[in-house]
């Protein structure tokens with residue numbers, strides 16, 4: 001093949017011989033890394049924190065290196081273990097039991113991580129919500145999950161419509177006083193709580209996490225993960241993140257998204273590695289500063305961020321000393337070959353693409369450090385994973401043929417349910433394959449190449465947005481009669497959200513009206529779901545059964561042939 005390949009460098013990677021490990025690998029081989037393998041007592045919080053806190057050689061090691069413009073803090077494994085014990089006691093005091101849903105709606109902070117593990121220690125299921133969510137997004141998720149406890153802040157509580165959430169019994173606020181005392185104050189409760197807690201031992205198949213994510217139809221769905229996922233978090237932490245004892249690791253994702261939990265929390269701490277947490281959205285200089293100041297060695301980020309760095313220019317990079325950085329990974333959207341080439345020049349490092357989804361719980365197809373990289377390819381399946389390209393009946397297709405990217409079902413971190421929606425869960429599986437909704441092909445050498453989404457899900461700056469959610473919000477605006485929403489290709493953000501709307505009688509097109517509608521979605525749903533472009537049409541194309549024909553809208557937008565329109569309503 002006459003394509004550019006980037007050979008592995010000669011470092012001592014954790015996974016050196018991909019073929020050999022793959023051929024003999026069984027997931028049970030990973031069990032030996034967990035305390036439960038000896039004791040039979042399971043809880044992911046124990047494996048990620050308490051085990052290290054009980055180890056004299058590890059307990060005073062920095063687990064959480066928190067870095068924000070107005071706050072710097074370091075918590076050791078011992079600190080974090082105790083803080084989460086305290087929070088577990090707070091939850092017990094408020095009658096939280098195994099299996100209850102306890103949601104977090106707050107920015108990244110040391111309190112967030114203590115609370116997150118406190119939840120897991122009670123055997124409850126944690127539901128982290130992205131802090132940028134507005135009322136509608138918060139309501140949908142808390143209603144569907146029937147969460148009984150919410151941990152949030154005085155700033156964000158205004159977006160929680162408590163009168164519409166009868167199941168929500170307890171709200172804990174993390175923040176300064178001055179808030180009406182009908183709420184429970186995090187710091188007061190923590191001050192009175194014991195540092196000792198009898199952790200709730202669970203089954204590997206018990207739930208630990210609900211992440212809401214978008215499909216093309218319907219409201220966001222709750223993807224349910226179980227403690228067993230730790231097996232794959234650990235294995236990929238070793239092979240893909242290449243974590244070693246002295247690493248300082250940084251994952252830029254917010255824990256409201258699956259990358260921010262599987263790889264922003266579990267993988268590094270299961271390995272007992274120092275984990276840098278930095279909140280908020282960053283400018284390119286913030287990224288470089290964070291890498292330099294904390295002497296980060298392993299960095300997991302996203303194509304949108306990397307593309308911003310590329311546009312920021314190499315001069316800017318020269319101001320920083322990033323010599324400690326040794327390993328970079330990317331996830332969430334297609335990683336442009338140009339960015340990989342830029343990375344080689346700018347950092348003298350390869351950027352390793354990784355492919356997976358909220359539903360898969362952990363990485364599946366990746367560029368492993370010890371394998372050559374073919375820029376533009378997501379790489380190969382990790383040991384223990386069988387990936388293929390299948391047709392719509394679940395039959396495997398030969399190399400170089402495009403089709404559904406599919407995974408043989410039954411890996412450790414696979415979702416176990418869609419919350420309250422068994423039919424939806426079943427619909428992912430065909431003929432023994434988990435069908436991802438992505439289209440791809442596999443070359444003769446087993447490298448996978450991403451082609452696009454097969455459904456209407458939009459990927460904007462690596463964030464997954466369901467068009468239905470945005471359309472539903474748009475038509476709540478009094479001026480909007482109908483709405484169809486698509487992803488429009490964009491050089492930096494991957495896609496942006498474009499809405500086509502028709503207006504109700506009595507409304508005239510104007511720039512002010514369009515801006516008002518945009519703001520309506522932004523303040524009602526979330527900033528990343530607000531359409532950057534809105535186009536007014538006399539009507540929105542629908543099928544005879546009333547479904548918005550987003551495909552047709554997209555073809556119009558891109559000037560492509562419109563294909564089969566036989567189902568179009570007159």
Ligand code: WTA
Nearest residue numbers: 331332333334354355356357358438450464
């Ligand atoms: C897309 C994020 C191209 C894909 C962990 C997938 C990617 C969806 C890649 C899942 C990649 C993820 N290359 N596309 N390396 N990684 N995607 O659930 O369309 O937020 O189905 O999970 O992002 O997004 P999610």
